[in-house]
Amino acid sequence: MDFLLGGFVTAIQLLLTGDSETYSAVFATVRVSGYSMAASLALGVPGGFFLGHFDFRGKRQVRLVVDTLLALPTVLIGLLVYAFLSQRGPLGEWGLLFTLPGIAIGQTFLALPVVVALTATAVEAMDRHLRTTLITLGVSRTQLLLSILWEGRLGILAAAATAYGRVTTEVGVSMMVGGNIKWLTRTMTTAIALETNKGQFAMGVALGLVLMAIAFVVNFSVFFLRRR
Amino acid sequence: MDFLLGGFVTAIQLLLTGDSETYSAVFATVRVSGYSMAASLALGVPGGFFLGHFDFRGKRQVRLVVDTLLALPTVLIGLLVYAFLSQRGPLGEWGLLFTLPGIAIGQTFLALPVVVALTATAVEAMDRHLRTTLITLGVSRTQLLLSILWEGRLGILAAAATAYGRVTTEVGVSMMVGGNIKWLTRTMTTAIALETNKGQFAMGVALGLVLMAIAFVVNFSVFFLRRR
Amino acid sequence: MKPPLYTIRSLVHAYDGGPPVLAIERLSVAAGSILGLVGPNGSGKSTLLKLLAFVEKPTRGEIRFKDRPAAPFSDAVRFQVTLLTQEPYLMRRSVHANVAYGLKLRGRSRDCRPQVAAALSLVGLAAERFADRKWYQLSGGEAQRVSLAARLALQPEALLLDEPTASVDAASAELIKAAVIRARDQWGTTLVIASHDRQWLYEICDDSLHLFRGRILESGADNLLFGPWQPGPSGFWHKPLAGGGVLRVPPPPDDQAVGVLDTRAVSLTAPGAASPQGLNTLDGVVSRLVLEKNTRRIVATISVGLLALTVKLDPERLQALHLYPGKAVRIHFAPQAVAWCDPA
Amino acid sequence: MKPPLYTIRSLVHAYDGGPPVLAIERLSVAAGSILGLVGPNGSGKSTLLKLLAFVEKPTRGEIRFKDRPAAPFSDAVRFQVTLLTQEPYLMRRSVHANVAYGLKLRGRSRDCRPQVAAALSLVGLAAERFADRKWYQLSGGEAQRVSLAARLALQPEALLLDEPTASVDAASAELIKAAVIRARDQWGTTLVIASHDRQWLYEICDDSLHLFRGRILESGADNLLFGPWQPGPSGFWHKPLAGGGVLRVPPPPDDQAVGVLDTRAVSLTAPGAASPQGLNTLDGVVSRLVLEKNTRRIVATISVGLLALTVKLDPERLQALHLYPGKAVRIHFAPQAVAWCDPA
Amino acid sequence: EKILMMATTTSTDDTGLLDYLAPEFQKDTGIVLRWVATGTGKALKLGENCDADVLLVHAPDAEEKFVAAGFGINRREIMYNDFVIIGPADDPAGIRGQGVGVALAAIKSKTAVFVSRGDKSGTHQKELELWQAAGLPIPDKEAWYVQTGQGMLATINLAAERNGYTMTDRGSYIKYEANLNGNPPLKILVEMDAVLLNQYSVIAVNPARCPKAQLELATAFSDWMAGERGQGLIGGFKLLEKQLFTPNAQ
């Protein structure tokens, strides 16, 4: 029990004293989640829009697949990406194994189903008259997409926040593809896992709290989008 | 690379030959995720309804907190729950450490923010005339809640599917609270982590695919709710 | 006499801390009566109906139902009162499920097919063609009528209708009229109906209430006179009219004030008739003549430039004047007959 | 003469593989004209308007705009055509942002405040009071008018209005009428307007189109006669009427068929007048008389039991008959004047 | 049913040793053995928190501290295996057959990649000892010194990907060899140095601190492991025909 309080104190110390190990992991986490969120939003939001907005044969089946992919285990993604990026894998040449961009690739696969499924749900829930209204006002196809997304921004925001939570807390991909290399690819979550394995529970809690502090800052920075 | 194909073949073998270790982990996963989904839906759907449906002061701030909790690292939850359930913790008497219900408690904390945030978003996105219509038709408060949830079932379904994906793929809580004890608390994800740690990549992939097969069955069983 | 179904005391309603949009000092609605609500857009009709349906709580004051206070979800009103909202909302279910929903809430779930079919036929929809359609497979007017059928099926004690004929065709409007009257006569339902279609409304109402900027105007207030007003000679204020002529009114509270002119204070004469000293004299053209079914009087609309004034006449007077649509007439009324609305 | 703005050839539309709900063999809409669309609920008015706005693609056939084919999003029509939908939808923004949205799309974003204010005032809304309101802070009629303002602000070449006055008060309906006429006169806008308010519609339309079950009826088809029909003597079919009397018609295609009766085929006489051999003779009461502004003729509605028939009269004929609302009259028409609608 | 809860290091589980011993133990004593396999640090922590009855770990220094602090009693050495230094077959630092001290110095001076567990595990603690014994400063931020913070096999795999050296226990290496069908890219280069011994011990959790700790069962396990039966089974445990652990209970 006492390690909880200890963790809280340590978390504040780590942040205030500018502990270099911690900050190295913080930056790694921020960079990696930045990449993977950018990629998964760029691909997933249009994808989700398409899935939610248009009616086509087999739409429900596609949703079923996407929903199943929500349960893609991080370690499995880690293994798949590892298989491709390994020296002996087809993309070994790129030298992305044990690098932050490598992790970001794996996390993108992790976040993509979340963004697609939730964006599609948000778009689907929108009033069917919105589309007609926008077209009658003279939107182009792109403007239609942008305006519908803007009207449904609360849903997209929820999609992004959920995907961010998933990306930023995952361990499997970061371990497998990143290798948890100190000063290089050690992210907050792999650091937490390591400290916990070392039996340094207080340190694990401290790093966990730091991770939540980052999440708070990130969510706070898009707070204004919630205004109605 | 070859372990991917090997994993696929192994996955089918494991399922068809009724491999007892695999099935033990499958049942553990199904039981644990069953408990934690039941608990997090029972608590989170009404909570999300409340958050999405009513206007109150500080509502946006509550959303900010919930969104931040989406980024609750599994290992942190694992540590917190461990702290309480450990012999030396306040709830040590209950004897829940290294048991499936213990894991389920931790996973409930993991799923709760997802269910709350996404249910709230779904309810918020609903037509504001629905509430008025339902009241004028004579619903009670409970019927209002149920009918709004039913009308917004696609959103709730997405919330549940996302939470399920999160619960069923997490490793941190299962490892920390469950202890990955063979035949007892070894779930699919801890088994995958173990195999991967042992370098048995093909087996890791195989178990990952089995996990996805479970997810497919679960999502398929609620497929009918998608009919419009 | 039966006690009133609704009694309202010192009611004020404002949305989310905004300015009050409805302020009613006292009002009672007799059981079994049909009350019409008229008034321009934004005058508070829908707000009043939502309050009467106990969907919203008034900001101040009280609404009593059968002499007991009530609130949203309270059992005293839950199954007794129902409202057709202005934007008819259908749940994402079939037409049948929409109409049956309220019946099911009341525990009448056992085979409600015949009840649903009966309700649909009241609004002119054949159950065979419509019951199994999805909510989005309807035209605007069909959806409106399905919503109404869902309310009629409940046979409520109080039925509140907000623009029930807004996008409904003429034949269906007649059907709805018949359904409303039947509801009152057969089930003793009390109705409050807001509508912009005054002809339709006046043909069924026992009484009507004029709302303007959230307040009740005295009855007979069919004519609203809008400013701006300019001060003129001999204590009156003026407004020049588009087609020539001038409107004279008593001093208004402010230059944008809205005047109310009782139809009974207006008299019609042949064009060119001598105008009595001190009265407003306006030349116009009859644009329509409509029979008020209950009273057998005739409501005449006279266009004076852009202004449309309403006058009620006995058939005898009408025949004496040889009125027909298109005929030129002269209107007289005393400036003092114009009363001023309270500022909102 | 200017070439038609729209030309339609062999158009058929069905929703999602359902039965066809609109089938128009050929139609053209002249540039600068105002075309009215009338017809009962579900007759296809909104469907036609959505097709004309290129929001939906027809299932079969073609709609040409300025003699060129067009499709949703095509540049040829994107900024030229705009539709006010039947359910006015406001985006979750302020009133100003809603009205300004289309202007911004057209690149006129630089301070569009004055344009927005002008558009709002066309529908009788003061920009100071309304521009900064949120989309949900409006009454039904106000929302409807904001939607219309958002279309008027665009000064489009083709303006399609679906029930623009559905929940709008009488004064605003007059304003909208003026705005529509101004749009045509000042900007040369072509308008197609669907409305159930025929009085209002006939006062602005150059021409009107009667839709019934997805088909265009011949003009003058104001009266629809509904079955069921029973076979009768001498080759005619019958329907007994509520207030006594019988309607005789030529043999219908089926016993639920709908007959169309041209107003011009109906003649009015004094009650008790001798009825010419072989004609339908019905006794009714005048319920309203309305001036048709363009033609100066008078539209009389005659109630025969539950049936309401429309007849058009010259002022002279009306005076000769001493008609006024409430007066009993006798109606004659030849059974052969009833034509049968094509089954849908 | 008597259930003994053990916390142990990953190597005993990953190699399959426990899966092999537990049924025999149950057969002989009727006690069901359950274990949580984790890093040595966490295993000790679980003991400290009274969440296990017995520990099977391999970090002598940390173990002694654990016992000295009163968390555990009856520490008993059971078996050992040994550590080896492995590296790419072409051996860029040229350490094949050298002593440990020389080998480490060569790696450092050639700045060849060396992959460290970096997780305070028994293996990692041994590695740190070796740097110290060789009189070298413990590297941290040097680019050639990669700290994975992962388990042994993950670390070996990482070393293979990086074409680097690492130190591992022999059991894990044999497992790694088996995973790659006996033909791994990393080969054993340094072995059989006396300092490379890896001692495993059993410690019972102190019932004086943890009232629920089952000292009786823990002692039964400890006795069984140190006894003839246990020692014989450990000696007979083989993977790829190779013995993984050498029993050495006194």
Ligand SMILES: Nc1ncnc2c1ncn2[C@@H]1O[C@H](COP(=O)(O)OP(=O)(O)OP(=O)(O)O)[C@@H](O)[C@H]1O
């Ligand atoms: N949710 C709301 N928030 C703030 N103001 C509102 C809201 N709803 C309505 N109002 C305002 O309250 C006033 C009364 O609205 P109400 O809907 O009762 O009018 P109405 O008489 O029904 O008008 P209409 O004929 O257009 O339906 C209007 O000025 C309107 O702008």
Ligand SMILES: Nc1ncnc2c1ncn2[C@@H]1O[C@H](COP(=O)(O)OP(=O)(O)OP(=O)(O)O)[C@@H](O)[C@H]1O
């Ligand atoms: N999305 C849809 N799917 C299937 N059928 C539809 C759909 N929308 C409309 N319909 C049907 O198409 C027919 C024509 O509808 P439309 O909306 O064009 O009628 P309308 O003339 O505008 O009627 P109203 O006066 O009620 O607005 C109706 O029978 C209606 O039920």
Ligand SMILES: [Mg+2]
């Ligand atoms: Mg209203």
Ligand SMILES: [Mg+2]
């Ligand atoms: Mg329509």
